[in-house]
Amino acid sequence: MEVGKIISIFEISVEVVVSDNTIKIGDVLEAVDNSKYRFEVIEITNTTALCISLNSTRGLKKGTIVKKVDDGLKMEYSDALMGRIFDAYGEVLDNKEFKSINKKFINNNTVSMKDLNVESSMLKTGIKVIDFFAPMQKGFKMGLLGGAGVGKTVLIKELIYNLYNASKINSIFVGIGERSREGKELYDDIVSSNLLDNMTMVFGQMSKNPVVRSKCVQTGLVAAEYLRDEKKGDVLLFIDNIYRYIQARSEISMELKEMLVGNGYPSSTAAEVSKIEERLGSTKDGTITSFQAIYIPADDYNDDAVQNVVSYMDGQIVLDRHIAELGIYPAIDVFKSTSRLVDKDKIGERHFKLVEETLRYLTRYQELEEIIAVLGIDELSDEDKNIFHRSRKLRYYFSQPLHVSEQFTNIKGEYVELDDVLNDVENILNGTYDNVDEKEFFYIGKYNAH
Amino acid sequence: MDLNIDKVIDDIKKDNNIFSAGKVIKVNEYNIEVSGLIDVAFYDEVDIAGKAKGYVFAIHPNKVIVSLTEIEDKIMPGDLVYSLNKEYKCLFSTDSIGKVVDIFGNDLIAGKKFNNLIEVSIDGLDIPLMDRTSVERSLLTGISGIDLMYPIGRGQRQLIIGDKKTGKTQICLDTIVNQKDKNVICIYVAIGKTKKEVKEIYYDLTKNGAISYTIVMASFNDELPTKSYLTPYVALSVAEELMLQSFDVLVIVDDLKKHADIYRQISLTSNKVPGRDAYPSDIFYAHARMLEKGCQHKSGGSVTILPIVETKAGDITDYISTNIISITDGQIVLSKKNFDKGQKPAINYGLSVSRLGAAVQSKELSKIGSKLRRELLAYLDVKDIYELSDPSELSPALKESIDRGNKMINDLKQYKYSPKSESEMQTLFSYVERVEKEG
Numbered sequence: 023m024e025v026g027k028i029i030s031i032f033e034i035s036v037e038v039v040v041s042d043n044t045i046k047i048g049d050v051l052e053a054v055d056n057s058k059y060r061f062e063v064i065e066i067t068n069t070t071a072l073c074i075s076l077n078s079t080r081g082l083k084k085g086t087i088v089k090k091v092d093d094g095l096k097m098e099y100s101d102a103l104m105g106r107i108f109d110a111y112g113e114v115l116d117n118k119e120f121k122s123i124n125k126k127f128i129n130n131n132t133v134s135m136k137d138l139n140v141e142s143s144m145l146k147t148g149i150k151v152i153d154f155f156a157p158m159q160k161g162f163k164m165g166l167l168g169g170a171g172v173g174k175t176v177l178i179k180e181l182i183y184n185l186y187n188a189s190k191i192n193s194i195f196v197g198i199g200e201r202s203r204e205g206k207e208l209y210d211d212i213v214s215s216n217l218l219d220n221m222t223m224v225f226g227q228m229s230k231n232p233v234v235r236s237k238c239v240q241t242g243l244v245a246a247e248y249l250r251d252e253k254k255g256d257v258l259l260f261i262d263n264i265y266r267y268i269q270a271r272s273e274i275s276m277e278l279k280e281m282l283v284g285n286g287y288p289s290s291t292a293a294e295v296s297k298i299e300e301r302l303g304s305t306k307d308g309t310i311t312s313f314q315a316i317y318i319p320a321d322d323y324n325d326d327a328v329q330n331v332v333s334y335m336d337g338q339i340v341l342d343r344h345i346a347e348l349g350i351y352p353a354i355d356v357f358k359s360t361s362r363l364v365d366k367d368k369i370g371e372r373h374f375k376l377v378e379e380t381l382r383y384l385t386r387y388q389e390l391e392e393i394i395a396v397l398g399i400d401e402l403s404d405e406d407k408n409i410f411h412r413s414r415k416l417r418y419y420f421s422q423p424l425h426v427s428e429q430f431t432n433i434k435g436e437y438v439e440l441d442d443v444l445n446d447v448e449n450i451l452n453g454t455y456d457n458v459d460e461k462e463f464f465y466i467g468k469y470n471a472h
Numbered sequence: 473m474d475l476n477i478d479k480v481i482d483d484i485k486k487d488n489n490i491f492s493a494g495k496v497i498k499v500n501e502y503n504i505e506v507s508g509l510i511d512v513a514f515y516d517e518v519d520i521a522g523k524a525k526g527y528v529f530a531i532h533p534n535k536v537i538v539s540l541t542e543i544e545d546k547i548m549p550g551d552l553v554y555s556l557n558k559e560y561k562c563l564f565s566t567d568s569i570g571k572v573v574d575i576f577g578n579d580l581i582a583g584k585k586f587n588n589l590i591e592v593s594i595d596g597l598d599i600p601l602m603d604r605t606s607v608e609r610s611l612l613t614g615i616s617g618i619d620l621m622y623p624i625g626r627g628q629r630q631l632i633i634g635d636k637k638t639g640k641t642q643i644c645l646d647t648i649v650n651q652k653d654k655n656v657i658c659i660y661v662a663i664g665k666t667k668k669e670v671k672e673i674y675y676d677l678t679k680n681g682a683i684s685y686t687i688v689m690a691s692f693n694d695e696l697p698t699k700s701y702l703t704p705y706v707a708l709s710v711a712e713e714l715m716l717q718s719f720d721v722l723v724i725v726d727d728l729k730k731h732a733d734i735y736r737q738i739s740l741t742s743n744k745v746p747g748r749d750a751y752p753s754d755i756f757y758a759h760a761r762m763l764e765k766g767c768q769h770k771s772g773g774s775v776t777i778l779p780i781v782e783t784k785a786g787d788i789t790d791y792i793s794t795n796i797i798s799i800t801d802g803q804i805v806l807s808k809k810n811f812d813k814g815q816k817p818a819i820n821y822g823l824s825v826s827r828l829g830a831a832v833q834s835k836e837l838s839k840i841g842s843k844l845r846r847e848l849l850a851y852l853d854v855k856d857i858y859e860l861s862d863p864s865e866l867s868p869a870l871k872e873s874i875d876r877g878n879k880m881i882n883d884l885k886q887y888k889y890s891p892k893s894e895s896e897m898q899t900l901f902s903y904v905e906r907v908e909k910e911g
Binding site for chain 1: 598747827828
């Protein structure tokens with residue numbers, strides 16, 4: 023059905039003079055003579071429809087006739103999505119045969135308060151810093167925050183290794199605006215370890231236009247909702263990286279000449295984020311546990327977009343460039359990493375006290391570093407010397423050989439039980455290990471006393 | 473191509489195709505507004521009365537904005553503008569190797585156009601995810617601080633970042649020189665540099681016998697900003713084309729901070745809404761789609777990219793730097809302090825990263841490299857704490873590890889254009905492994 027004619031084109035923003043007044047927001051239009059040009063309607067008047075182009079507009083002619091092809095973008099909503107890799111528009115990327123059974127619109131409703139379930143059981147990740155400082159339970163949203171190149175993706179990959187590979191719980195990986203190389207390597211890793219069956223991947227990498235990048239998160243959510251609502255099971259959702267979604271939305275806003283506020287984000291950022299995050303709820307049918315990498319632009323932790331997403335998280339792990347500089351990975355800032363579970367009633371008195379005491383030591387250590395820079399270490403009191411040396415041991419102890427970074431460290435990766443972590447931390451704090459050299463704690467799993 | 477223009481002019485004279493012609497209604501430095509041009513597609517090539525060339529930048533209901541790339545004569549309102557009804561492309565000659573060229577097919581040292589030109593599309597489609605394979609073959613720089621600890625693989629994007637005068641370009645030139653007889657075609661892209669700088673680089677590469685496999689693709693700071701903006705995209709299109717023919721290509725982009733500033737200038741003059749630091753919101757995408765051309769392709773070919781970013785006061789956490797760090801597969805950070813201390817190459821070993829690590833290294837180098845890095849970083853951390861202590865009061869173990877750290881720092885120093893082979897590096901740093909075993 024022909025519905026109009028293109029009158030203006032600027033990058034991804036396209037305006038159509040409509041000859042049909044049934045056009046709605048969200049409709050998908052297509053050039054009559056070339057199916058590679060497709061558009062989504064985002065604003066309508068009596069005579070015109072403003073669209074964003076789903077693909078590049080290069081070579082698109084003024085005056086092109088467009089037809090309506092669908093009421094909205096769709097994603098597969100059936101068992102056919104398991105073990106497959108999709109692009110943002112729900113097309114398979116793996117060059118293998120694909121038969122669609124049932125499709126669903128990607129703009130879906132959020133979970134209602136009636137259906138929302140908040141009770142749940144603990145979830146161990148086997149990564150020392152996470153289980154100790156930011157313990158998790160099923161259905162949690164865990165934010166992994168970090169500036170450029172401090173190890174967010176490595177941590178996400180390790181979580182996939184520890185959680186998905188061990189349990190084969192149905193999982194979704196959504197790659198948004200990240201490196202194509204990493205996406206392909208992750209896919210290859212999962213295929214080569216024969217683990218693809220329960221994994222669905224959706225990619226809109228950084229080489230793609232902003233429309234692709236902004237749509238792929240919703241496409242991934244449809245898959246997660248299918249696994250929760252239809253398969254009635256627990257789901258792991260890995261998003262790398264949710265900041266890129268907001269960034270892509272800003273780019274679209276800019277192309278549409280909308281007014282941008284602080285640091286170039288559209289004023290609707292909060293609303294956009296809520297539409298995504300509120301869909302990720304757990305119901306009586308199943309939980310969605312999500313790990314969301316959050317990029318910190320210009321190392322500005324207080325960035326609007328970052329703070330917006332963080333407000334939805336149940337826990338957060340913050341990666342720090344200064345720790346990375348010391349070669350300690352995962353490079354976690356223990357002062358900013360925490361979760362809703364860090365509470366005496368939830369994790370028990372022993373764990374809670376150890377977290378408090380560790381933070382007290384490390385805070386004092388920071389002060390001592392400044393003193394030492396001026397006076398030298400010899401001037402410290404005996405108690406401060408103890409704190410100083412034990413803190414350094416703790417700092418080293420919270421490094422961990424990861425399975426997915428064996429190629430950097432040449433050390434075998436380790437899954438560490440929380441009980442071992444609690445014992446080791448207790449022993450470092452109470453001085454049992456005072457005679458052990460600090461380097462012995464560097465890149466180990468649990469500490470084996472000789 | 474010339475035929476095509478003649479035909480179009482002919483058509484216009486005969487009023488055959490008047491919809492593809494329009495008139496200039498407004499002119500500024502590198503944009504013009506055109507009215508009456510109806511039969512036109514986004515990104516079409518446009519000719520302005522034989523005086524200038526450009527491409528369609530935006531189509532509005534009653535006018536078209538054209539970005540100019542080449543201006544030979546002054547444009548006046550009323551000048552005839554016609555669309556060539558084909559995508560805007562740049563020109564490249566297969567004879568470019570060993571030459572300094574621009575994106576319009578000019579041999580800049582000889583001062584004339586090449587004869588056998590082919591069209592290169594700018595910034596075309598991205599490389600499909602499934603056509604990429606893992607990066608695992610090494611590309612040695614000959615610099616031990618890099619090859620041992622922050623190795624670069626064919627298909628990797630490794631950022632070189634640091635202040636002015638810290639040896640960023642030098643590291644790239646060293647890397648080009650080290651590709652002699654290694655079947656790598658190198659492309660050095662100069663963005664908005666001075667003619668003098670580019671000519672010096674050309675001489676340096678010639679003197680070191682590296683020009684025979686290198687193309688220098690340049691845009692200068694006194695040229696149109698659109699040209700400087702397009703230059704790296706064209707260079708990477710050329711590199712991609714070579715990669716698809718199974719060649720290994722190394723592309724140096726010098727530098728992306730300049731490129732970002734030029735893009736900001738173009739965006740602001742074309743009324744794009746400014747974002748952080750007044751850069752347009754799609755500055756990340758502008759660099760991401762450029763650098764994503766770097767990959768190991770299933771054809772066997774690869775494109776390795778070493779982009780350069782200049783920082784101020786050693787701050788690598790500003791907007792553009794962190795953007796690019798989040799695109800590349802690692803970064804070599806250069807420090808002014810190290811440079812001034814005579815520690816050259818002035819690598820900041822703490823802040824530098826290679827995300828591919830041992831995957832692109834020989835087993836021998838990786839074994840030494842990972843231990844060297846761990847020990848070096850531990851040394852740099854401890855050094856500050858005990859700087860004020862009396863050396864005679866330090867424990868012998870501590871004293872020894874500090875001495876070893878000093879030795880490592882010294883052994884990592886290397887003069888320009890004096891690449892080391894893998895076996896030389898192994899011999900030089902064999903002690904790293906030996907002593908740790910005894911301990």
